[in-house]
Amino acid sequence: MNLAMIRIGHGYDVHRFSDVFLEDKPLKLCGLVLPEQRSLLAHSDGDVVLHAVCDAVLGGIGGGDIGEHFPDTDATFAGEDSGKLLRQVLVLAEQKGLKPINVDVTVIAQVPKLAPHRTAMTARLAELLALDPGTVNIKATTTEGLGYIGREEGIACHCVMLLGAES
Numbered sequence: 001m002n003l004a005m006i007r008i009g010h011g012y013d014v015h016r017f018s019d020v021f022l023e024d025k026p027l028k029l030c031g032l033v034l035p036e037q038r039s040l041l042a043h044s045d046g047d048v049v050l051h052a053v054c055d056a057v058l059g060g061i062g063g064g065d066i067g068e069h070f071p072d073t074d075a076t077f078a079g080e081d082s083g084k085l086l087r088q089v090l091v092l093a094e095q096k097g098l099k100p101i102n103v104d105v106t107v108i109a110q111v112p113k114l115a116p117h118r119t120a121m122t123a124r125l126a127e128l129l130a131l132d133p134g135t136v137n138i139k140a141t142t143t144e145g146l147g148y149i150g151r152e153e154g155i156a157c158h159c160v161m162l163l164g165a166e167s
């Protein structure tokens with residue numbers, strides 16, 4: 001492995017819960033619609049995990065940030081499937097000869113409980129990143145009731161990703 005071509009990227013995102021469940025904006029994490037009566041407010045589909053993952057890819061390739069590439073003022077991205085945004089960001093990585101090696105995600109949410117969804121979320125993220133599920137890790141934590149997450153006002157997500165040269 002050529003260590004000169006190893007890059008690390010970090011991504012972070014937060015979305016606020018809607019006061020009421022929005023039928024047209026079901027809770028989506030890792031590209032999966034979760035059977036929860038909650039919605040995240042967003043210009044796109046509000047997939048806070050995939051937004052953090054996109055930013056980690058962009059961080060690793062020196063590609064700026066997600067807001068720069070997909071502005072929330074652009075009607076093209078209204079309600080956009082974040083999986084599509086991730087695919088576009090991965091093309092940018094490919095153009096620089098880089099692809100994900102492994103990814104580590106921490107979802108910070110007081111609600112909903114993510115443990116029942118974690119295996120499916122991991123499989124879906126692995127699929128989107130064309131990675132073996134063994135190289136995709138998703139952790140979930142609460143804030144023990146503290147702060148805006150603890151007040152159940154939204155969900156935050158951190159992502160760290162290693163990228164390397166395609167061989």
Ligand code: MG
Nearest residue numbers: 013014048051
């Ligand atoms: Mg976002």
